[in-house]
Amino acid sequence: MNYFFSEHEQMVKDSFSDYVNKRIIPLRKQLDENDEFPAEIFREMAQNDFFRVLVPEEFGGISDSQMLASIGIEELSRGDGGIGVTYAVNAIATKGILLYGSEEQKKKYLPAVADGRILTAFALTEPGAGSDSGAIKTRAVKKGNTFILDGVKQFITSGEIADIIMVIAVTEPGQGHRGHTAFIVEKGFPGFSVGKKEDKMGLRSSVTNQLIFEECEVPESNILGELNRGFYEALGVLDRSRIGIGAQAVGIAQGALEEAIQYADTREQFGHPIGKFQAIRHILADMATQVEAARLMVYQAARMSDAGEKELTKMSAMCKLFATDTAMRVSTDAVQIFGGYGYMKEYPVEKMMRDAKVTQIYEGTNQIQRNTIAARLLKSK
Numbered sequence: 480m481n482y483f484f485s486e487h488e489q490m491v492k493d494s495f496s497d498y499v500n501k502r503i504i505p506l507r508k509q510l511d512e513n514d515e516f517p518a519e520i521f522r523e524m525a526q527n528d529f530f531r532v533l534v535p536e537e538f539g540g541i542s543d544s545q546m547l548a549s550i551g552i553e554e555l556s557r558g559d560g561g562i563g564v565t566y567a568v569n570a571i572a573t574k575g576i577l578l579y580g581s582e583e584q585k586k587k588y589l590p591a592v593a594d595g596r597i598l599t600a601f602a603l604t605e606p607g608a609g610s611d612s613g614a615i616k617t618r619a620v621k622k623g624n625t626f627i628l629d630g631v632k633q634f635i636t637s638g639e640i641a642d643i644i645m646v647i648a649v650t651e652p653g654q655g656h657r658g659h660t661a662f663i664v665e666k667g668f669p670g671f672s673v674g675k676k677e678d679k680m681g682l683r684s685s686v687t688n689q690l691i692f693e694e695c696e697v698p699e700s701n702i703l704g705e706l707n708r709g710f711y712e713a714l715g716v717l718d719r720s721r722i723g724i725g726a727q728a729v730g731i732a733q734g735a736l737e738e739a740i741q742y743a744d745t746r747e748q749f750g751h752p753i754g755k756f757q758a759i760r761h762i763l764a765d766m767a768t769q770v771e772a773a774r775l776m777v778y779q780a781a782r783m784s785d786a787g788e789k790e791l792t793k794m795s796a797m798c799k800l801f802a803t804d805t806a807m808r809v810s811t812d813a814v815q816i817f818g819g820y821g822y823m824k825e826y827p828v829e830k831m832m833r834d835a836k837v838t839q840i841y842e843g844t845n846q847i848q849r850n851t852i853a854a855r856l857l858k859s860k
């Protein structure tokens with residue numbers, strides 16, 4: 480399929496794709512079993528300049544185009560959803576700094592992201608505040624030139640490996656959405672620690688942690704953006720990062736489709752490859768059609784973001800919703816095409832199904848995406 484990529488986009492696609500085929504696909508079963516962050520792979524990705532795709536030239540990268548990031552995330556996720564999400568989440572706090580950071584913050588952090596010397600995380604969710612992210616309780620109180628943070632963040636991707644974290648905390652209690660502020664927290668700040676590591680169903684090559692802030696001292700200069708604008712800044716970042724999760728879902732679905740096609744061509748029953756049976760052919764045709772539709776929505780949302788489109792919320796919610804539901808459907812269909820073998824860990828499709836599930840949950844569940852889309856369709860909010 481010709482997606483009419485620019486020369487630059489095609490180059491990024493080819494270089495990520497080659498790496499995924501050579502290094503990630505052969506390792507993915509082991510990565511899933513190991514249930515730990517594959518530091519060596521991320522070192523190699525840095526050597527291949529993969530993180531420069533997230534940062535503009537003036538800070539040592541090659542571009543901060545949403546389209547290039549989406550292409551990279553999709554390819555990595557085709558190989559392994561866990562590596563895909565770690566890369567996608569690295570793009571979130573990076574985007575936060577790009578959109579809202581001061582010149583000093585950009586100069587301090589972005590070259591290190593581009594070189595792959597540091598990884599970043601994004602911490603909004605709390606034990607009692609998931610979909611209702613306005614209900615966060617982590618408190619930030621000003622004391623001289625610092626803010627003192629107290630609270631717990633839940634389910635934070637890359638929590639234990641991130642060098643810097645974009646953290647949203649309450650600075651004006653009682654002011655609701657107008658009382659939250661974003662901070663850049665460095666892992667060495669006093670009072671910051673990493674809590675338990677979650678034991679997840681899928682994405683097992685990514686790490687997910689609780690983060691604990693106990694009188695954590697954050698310099699005032701590490702406010703990201705404006706005081707009391709953190710909720711809105713988080714929404715601005717999520718409008719972009721949901722496109723990344725859409726790309727992750729497309730990658731997982733593409734991986735499952737490729738496995739299913741290969742299996743249907745080779746597995747024989749009743750004296751024929753199962754791909755000869757119309758029932759299987761139609762499942763494959765539907766899978767391929769859904770993957771293409773999801774991909775085109777992701778690319779359209781990415782192009783809208785790169786063109787500076789103001790109203791991105793509805794399209795990014797739509798592409799996240801459709802692509803992640805597609806990943807779940809397509810990976811489940813892939814297991815069906817593999818029959819009993821699909822249910823076994825020996826083959827990659829059961830892992831893809833486990834990896835796909837969470838894409839319908841994080842970055843706003845798909846119920847919340849539907850609420851968001853409907854709110855933009857109807858006058859009655």
Ligand SMILES: Cc1cc2nc3c(=O)[nH]c(=O)nc-3n(C[C@H](O)[C@H](O)[C@H](O)COP(=O)(O)OP(=O)(O)OC[C@H]3O[C@@H](n4cnc5c(N)ncnc54)[C@H](O)[C@@H]3O)c2cc1C
Binds near residue numbers: 600608847
């Ligand atoms: C593996 C993993 C990685 C994650 N990484 C991060 C991260 O890096 N940073 C971060 O900040 N968070 C992260 N999260 C958190 C994630 O974004 C939340 O889990 C998600 O937003 C849902 O919140 P919750 O789990 O509290 O579910 P709840 O909000 O408690 O929802 C429970 C159910 O109720 C439904 N529901 C809730 N409210 C409504 C409503 N108004 N209308 C309809 N249905 C509703 C939901 O759709 C869901 O089905 C991660 C989660 C996971 C599982």
